[in-house]
Amino acid sequence: xxxxxxxxxxxxxxxxxxxxxxxxxxxxxxxxxxxxxxxxxxxxxxxxxxxxxxxxxxxxxxxxxxxxxxxxxxxxxxxxxxxxxxxxxxxxxxxxxxxxxxxxxxxxxxxxxxxxxxxxxxxxxxxxxxxxxxxxxxxxxxxxxxxxxxxxxxxxxxxxxxxxxxxxxxxxxxxxxxxxxxxxxxxxxxxxxxxxxxxxxxxxxxxxxxxxxxxxxxxxxxxxxxxxxxxxxxxxxxxxxxxxxxxxxxxxxxxxxxxxxxxxxxxxxxxxxxx
Amino acid sequence: xxxxxxxxxxxxxxxxxxxxxxxxxxxxxxxxxxxxxxxxxxxxxxxxxxxxxxxxxxxxxxxxxxxxxxxxxxxxxxxxxxxxxxxxxxxxxxxxxxxxxxxxxxxxxxxxxxxxxxxxxxxxxxxxxxxxxxxxxxxxxxxxxxxxxxxxxxxxxxxxxxxxxxxxxxxxxxxxxxxxxxxxxxxxxxxxxxxxxxxxxxxxxxxxxxxxxxxxxxxxxxxxxxxxxxxxxxxxxxxxxxxxxxxxxxxxxxx
Numbered sequence: 001x002x003x004x005x006x007x008x009x010x011x012x013x014x015x016x017x018x019x020x021x022x023x024x025x026x027x028x029x030x031x032x033x034x035x036x037x038x039x040x041x042x043x044x045x046x047x048x049x050x051x052x053x054x055x056x057x058x059x060x061x062x063x064x065x066x067x068x069x070x071x072x073x074x075x076x077x078x079x080x081x082x083x084x085x086x087x088x089x090x091x092x093x094x095x096x097x098x099x100x101x102x103x104x105x106x107x108x109x110x111x112x113x114x115x116x117x118x119x120x121x122x123x124x125x126x127x128x129x130x131x132x133x134x135x136x137x138x139x140x141x142x143x144x145x146x147x148x149x150x151x152x153x154x155x156x157x158x159x160x161x162x163x164x165x166x167x168x169x170x171x172x173x174x175x176x177x178x179x180x181x182x183x184x185x186x187x188x189x190x191x192x193x194x195x196x197x198x199x200x201x202x203x204x205x206x207x208x209x210x211x212x213x214x215x216x217x218x219x220x221x222x223x224x225x226x227x228x229x230x231x232x233x234x235x236x237x238x239x240x241x242x243x244x245x246x247x248x249x250x251x252x253x254x255x256x257x258x259x260x261x262x263x264x265x266x267x268x269x270x271x272x273x274x275x
Numbered sequence: 276x277x278x279x280x281x282x283x284x285x286x287x288x289x290x291x292x293x294x295x296x297x298x299x300x301x302x303x304x305x306x307x308x309x310x311x312x313x314x315x316x317x318x319x320x321x322x323x324x325x326x327x328x329x330x331x332x333x334x335x336x337x338x339x340x341x342x343x344x345x346x347x348x349x350x351x352x353x354x355x356x357x358x359x360x361x362x363x364x365x366x367x368x369x370x371x372x373x374x375x376x377x378x379x380x381x382x383x384x385x386x387x388x389x390x391x392x393x394x395x396x397x398x399x400x401x402x403x404x405x406x407x408x409x410x411x412x413x414x415x416x417x418x419x420x421x422x423x424x425x426x427x428x429x430x431x432x433x434x435x436x437x438x439x440x441x442x443x444x445x446x447x448x449x450x451x452x453x454x455x456x457x458x459x460x461x462x463x464x465x466x467x468x469x470x471x472x473x474x475x476x477x478x479x480x481x482x483x484x485x486x487x488x489x490x491x492x493x494x495x496x497x498x499x500x501x502x503x504x505x506x507x508x509x510x511x512x513x514x515x516x517x518x519x520x521x522x523x524x525x526x527x528x529x530x
Contacts, residue, residue: 090338160374164436167333168387168443169364178390179376 028252035245043246048214056247058216062131062224063254066206067199069135069220070142075192077139078146079181085147086154087176105144113141114205122209129211129223137209138202142195149194153187154180186266193262200255203228227251284309284447284477285330290344292325292334292501299325301501303344307494309446312469312478314488314509317498318529323481326498327449330479331366332359349446364391367440368449372456373432380407380427380435381420387443402442409475410438411468430461434468441476448472450480454487466491485525489513497521 046055089095117137127133157180165175181188203226211223212233225233231247234240285307292300300322307313315323325334332353334340346353353362364387375383384403393399403420407413412434416427424435433453440448450469454462469478469491482488488495489509496506497518505512505521516522523529 158374160370160372161376163333163336163368163370164374164376164439165386166336167331167363167368167370168390168439169360169362170387170390171360174390178386183377 031245031248031252033245034242035247035249038242038246039249044250047216050214056227056230056250058214059225059227059230059247060250060254062210062217063200063226063228065131065217065220065224066135066138066210066226067196069132070138070199071192071195073136074139074142074146074195078143078191079150079188081143082147082150082154083176083181086151087172087180102144102147105140106148109204110141110202111204111208113137114208116140117205117209128221129209129213131210131217131220131222131224134206134210134226135220137205138199141202141205142198145195145198146188146191149191150184150188153184153191156187157183189262189266193259196258196262197255200226200251200258201228202226203232207232227254281308281310283307284349285479286345286347287329288345288347290326290329290342290346292322292329293341294337295339299501300329303501303503305496305503305506307477307479309477310473310475311493312473312480312491314492314495315479315481315498316483316485316488316495316524318524319483321498322501323496323498324451325501327451327479327481330447330449331363331368333368335359364443365445366447366449367443367445369433369436369440369451369453371452373429373436375424375427375432375435375439377423377425379421380416380424383424383435384438384442387439391443406438406442407435409441409472410434411464411471412438428461430457430464433457433461433465437465437468437472445476447477447479450478452481452483455483462487485513497524499524 043055044060045057048054048056048058085095085098114137117133117140121127121133121136122129125133127136161179161183162175165179166172170178206226207229210226210229212225212229213223214225214230214233217224227247227250231244231251234247235244283306285305287303287305287307290300290303291298303322303326305326315327317323328334329342329346330348330353334342342354345355348362348366356362376386378386381403384406385399388399388402393402404413404417407416412431415431416435419426424432427435433456437448437453454465457465466487469480472478473493480488480492492509494507495509495512497504497512497516497520499520505516505518507517512521513525516525
């Protein structure tokens with residue numbers, strides 16, 4: 001009887017693991033099956049044409065723009081905020097409140113951020129539907145992610161490093177810059193990777209702030225379309241599942257490349273600092 | 276050995292320290308002579324480490340610590356002056372566990388001087404070599420200066436920690452149970468090193484190990500419940516203690 005229970009449990013565990021992998025494989029398989037036929041050099045690097053036989057280069061460029069702009073703004077602010085909360089602020093009610101707020105922010109559906117961005121960045125700040133407005137909205141979305149992961153990374157730096165550095169007559173800033181931040185770099189990097197995934201995968205908030213213009217953006221003040229929005233729109237407008245799936249393949253590969261390179265970088269970092 | 280009169284370098288008067296509401300040090304008076312090894316002994320929680328950390332104001336890092344009384348180091352009242360940075364370059368510290376940074380051996384030793392603004396490579400090379408020699412570890416690491424310091428054994432790491440402290444050219448070096456994480460052979464090497472170092476530095480060392488205090492120190496202070504019970508030449512403390520509690524402690528009746 002005990003053996004039976006043991007085997008049953010083992011079977012259930014295996015089944016759960018199998019199911020979760022199977023679903024992933026099925027989705028990726030479906031996307032590749034449907035979309036792979038459309039993938040070609042011209043599809044990826046060609047300019048878009050409304051007739052449907054053009055490429056998706058403008059959307060790739062727009063996606064890269066939003067990632068870069070959002071990160072350029074969110075990373076320094078996020079890291080500085082985390083450093084303040086973890087290293088400088090007196091741990092009291094105010095800090096707890098800020099932490100609670102950042103944690104709550106991660107749970108808000110992105111469409112809400114999109115609505116806020118549409119009202120504040122697009123209308124009030126008169127940025128119009130633009131890559132910049134979308135990037136600012138995305139900045140707000142990923143800020144809590146960067147703050148949280150950076151805080152966790154700072155927490156893992158042994159207190160003895162701080163003491164060791166300060167006891168050598170260094171200032172707090174020197175200690176932070178030379179010892180604490182370098183040691184927490186892998187954690188900070190992983191927060192940035194998570195953010196990239198979040199930005200590339202976002203659609204609702206971008207749809208509401210960058211619009212849907214399917215053309216190569218002239219500047220970051222142009223309205224434009226990211227890959228996810230494009231994927232949504234072609235399904236919606238023409239029911240072209242193959243095209244949407246092909247965009248999906250590009251997205252998956254893009255994220256895979258980003259994740260792998262980030263893992264590689266963070267491993268290299270680990271080697272040079274924590275051998 | 277020359278027998279010139281040694282000068283007072285640390286003068287502590289009526290030092291009280293509180294962690295929030297809890298008082299940890301009670302009216303400590305202690306006069307420490309330069310170029311001597313002064314050992315602080317006593318059972319766990321008696322305040323000896325806390326006292327040590329008042330001397331370079333490391334307790335400032337802990338929230339809610341309050342201090343009254345005076346500590347004069349080199350004619351300067353360190354709690355009246357606000358230049359903690361200057362104090363800590365003058366008063367170095369070696370911790371209980373080796374706490375080298377995740378950098379190369381060279382960068383660890385050069386860390387303090389670099390933060391002081393020394394950039395010249397030749398100067399740094401000289402400082403690093405002198406410091407590592409001063410900590411009797413140069414021969415063991417000279418061929419691997421650019422490799423990670425964390426690849427060294429615990430005993431080697433602790434001596435590099437000492438080199439890192441020496442690199443600042445301090446007058447005083449505080450040591451907080453520097454051998455408690457080391458094996459007997461490494462301990463012996465560090466003890467030898469401390470004995471040699473007192474020609475150039477004033478050393479204040481906290482130790483759990485009474486044999487160690489007896490072996491390496493000139494003066495010994497016995498702490499109990501946040502007070503200094505007895506402070507005298509090490510020989511006197513261990514041969515003819517004046518206080519019953521000191522005698523009980525060093526004969527192993529408690530602690």
